Amino acid sequence: MNSPKMTLINKGIALKLLKRVDVLSESQSLALDIGGSLAKIIYFQPDGANRRKEKTDGIPKLCIDYLDPKREGSSLSVRVPELNGTLHFFCFETRNIEDCIKFISEHYRQNGKEKRRVRATGGGSYKYDKLFSEVGVELTKLDEMCCTVAGLTFLLTHFDHEVFSFLYPDGSLPPPGLPESAPALAECRRFVDARPDPFPYLLVHIGSGVSIVKVTGHGQFERVSGSTIGGGTFWGLCRLLTNCKTFDEIIDLTKEGNNERVDMLVGDIYGGDYSKVGLGAGVIASSFGKVTMRKEPPPTFSNLRKAWRRVVCGTFWLWCDFMLNVPILGHFLRRLGLEKHLRSRIANIHFGKIFRAEDVALSLLRMISYNIGQIGYLNAKRYDLPRIYFGGNFIRDHPYTIASISYAVHFWSNGQTQALFLLHDGYLGALGAFLGGESTISENSYSEL
Incomplete structure (x- = not known):
C-alpha cells in the first residue's frame, strides 16, 4: 500500500482537510494521540461513506479527494482492505490543540446534549481532557505504551511494505552524511515481509524524549530504558541556536548543512586515521567540538571593525524579523523569500560570525541520532533481542535521520545488527488508539475491528 509520509502540516490545512472529510456523517472512528510537541489524528472513513456522485475511472471519489491535487498532505490517506475503508492521517503542533478541539466540537457531536466519545492517548489526553469536556466531547483515555x-x-x-532497513540497492550502507548524488529515500528502502509472530523485538520510540520497550508477545511488554535526549532536545536546541520557527524548517536546513564545519573529527585530533582502535579520520570525536578549537581574536582596530560590522548586520536582521511580523508587509516580504534567509541565520550573533545555521542543524541532528542509535543497540544486546524498530515523530521519513541511526547501530554492532524503520513511524500511538489500545489483541482479532 502507499504510505502517508510523516508530514507536519499547517494547522489550517489540517482543519480544512478534516472539514472536507465531514467527520460527523462519515466517521465510525476518530482517534487522537496528543503528545507534548505534536498532536496526531487518525480518522477512519468506511467504504461507501458519504460518497459524492462524481466518479473517476468508475470509482466514486471520497470527499477528501476533492481538494487540490497539489494540496499539502495529499499522501496522508491510505486504503486498508483489511478494515474495509480508508485511514486519513493528520499531524500538527500541540500548541494548536485548541483549534482541533473547536473543530471537533462543531463537526463531531451527536444531537442534543449527549457527548460524543473519542479514543485518545498520550499525555495531552489528560492535560486537555477538561477542554474537550467543555465542548461536549468525552475522551476515552487509553494507555500510551499499550497503544504504541x-x-x-x-x-x-499485516503489511509487507511497512518495515524497512536503509540500504543502497547494492546492499551497502549509505553514509550518514548522504552525498547529493545519493538515491532517493524510497530507493534505499529494503522492505521486510510481515511476520505472524514478530516477537521478541525492541521498540525505540522517539518523541519529545525516548522510550525503549522490550516486547515479547501480545500484551507482554516492558519499558526497559529511555532517554531525555530526544526529538524535544533537538528541536529545543535548534530554536535556541537558529531563527527557525517550525520543526520542518530546521529539517530543511539540515539538507544544506555540513557538520564537519562544526564537529571535531578524529582527523582533526590525529591528523588522519586512528588505526590502532579502528577509527577513521572522518569519525566524529566530539559533536560541536570545533567550537572549542576557535581562538578568540585579540583586541585590535581591525577586529574592532569586524565586531562593528557584526553589530550592524545583527541589527539589520532583527529589524527584518520585526517587519515580518507587520501585517500585510510581512506577507509581502515572505513572498519575496526574506523569511527563508532569516531562518538560515544563527540566532547568536557572536556564534554566527563563524558557523552557519545549516551546519549547526545537521550537527545537532547527527548528535541526537547517534546517541539514540547507540542506546538502542546496547539495550538490544543487553536483552539479546534480534530486531530493533525505530519509530516516532523525530524520524519524519528524513533520510539524514534514518541514515545516521542506521550508521550508529551498524558501527556499534560491527555490522551484526540492523536498524529497522516504519513507514507509519509517527502514528503508532494513534493507530493503537484506533484499534482500541489493547496490546493483548491477538492476530486474529484485528479482522473483527
Missing part, C-alpha cells in the same frame, strides 16, 4: 505497542504489532503482522 498495539499499533506497531498490527503493522508488523
Whole structure:
C-alpha cells in the first residue's frame, strides 16, 4: 500500500482537510494521540461513506479527494482492505490543540446534549481532557505504551511494505552524511515481509524524549530504558541556536548543512586515521567540538571593525524579523523569500560570525541520532533481542535521520545488527488508539475491528 509520509502540516490545512472529510456523517472512528510537541489524528472513513456522485475511472471519489491535487498532505490517506475503508492521517503542533478541539466540537457531536466519545492517548489526553469536556466531547483515555505497542504489532503482522532497513540497492550502507548524488529515500528502502509472530523485538520510540520497550508477545511488554535526549532536545536546541520557527524548517536546513564545519573529527585530533582502535579520520570525536578549537581574536582596530560590522548586520536582521511580523508587509516580504534567509541565520550573533545555521542543524541532528542509535543497540544486546524498530515523530521519513541511526547501530554492532524503520513511524500511538489500545489483541482479532 502507499504510505502517508510523516508530514507536519499547517494547522489550517489540517482543519480544512478534516472539514472536507465531514467527520460527523462519515466517521465510525476518530482517534487522537496528543503528545507534548505534536498532536496526531487518525480518522477512519468506511467504504461507501458519504460518497459524492462524481466518479473517476468508475470509482466514486471520497470527499477528501476533492481538494487540490497539489494540496499539502495529499499522501496522508491510505486504503486498508483489511478494515474495509480508508485511514486519513493528520499531524500538527500541540500548541494548536485548541483549534482541533473547536473543530471537533462543531463537526463531531451527536444531537442534543449527549457527548460524543473519542479514543485518545498520550499525555495531552489528560492535560486537555477538561477542554474537550467543555465542548461536549468525552475522551476515552487509553494507555500510551499499550497503544504504541498495539499499533506497531498490527503493522508488523499485516503489511509487507511497512518495515524497512536503509540500504543502497547494492546492499551497502549509505553514509550518514548522504552525498547529493545519493538515491532517493524510497530507493534505499529494503522492505521486510510481515511476520505472524514478530516477537521478541525492541521498540525505540522517539518523541519529545525516548522510550525503549522490550516486547515479547501480545500484551507482554516492558519499558526497559529511555532517554531525555530526544526529538524535544533537538528541536529545543535548534530554536535556541537558529531563527527557525517550525520543526520542518530546521529539517530543511539540515539538507544544506555540513557538520564537519562544526564537529571535531578524529582527523582533526590525529591528523588522519586512528588505526590502532579502528577509527577513521572522518569519525566524529566530539559533536560541536570545533567550537572549542576557535581562538578568540585579540583586541585590535581591525577586529574592532569586524565586531562593528557584526553589530550592524545583527541589527539589520532583527529589524527584518520585526517587519515580518507587520501585517500585510510581512506577507509581502515572505513572498519575496526574506523569511527563508532569516531562518538560515544563527540566532547568536557572536556564534554566527563563524558557523552557519545549516551546519549547526545537521550537527545537532547527527548528535541526537547517534546517541539514540547507540542506546538502542546496547539495550538490544543487553536483552539479546534480534530486531530493533525505530519509530516516532523525530524520524519524519528524513533520510539524514534514518541514515545516521542506521550508521550508529551498524558501527556499534560491527555490522551484526540492523536498524529497522516504519513507514507509519509517527502514528503508532494513534493507530493503537484506533484499534482500541489493547496490546493483548491477538492476530486474529484485528479482522473483527
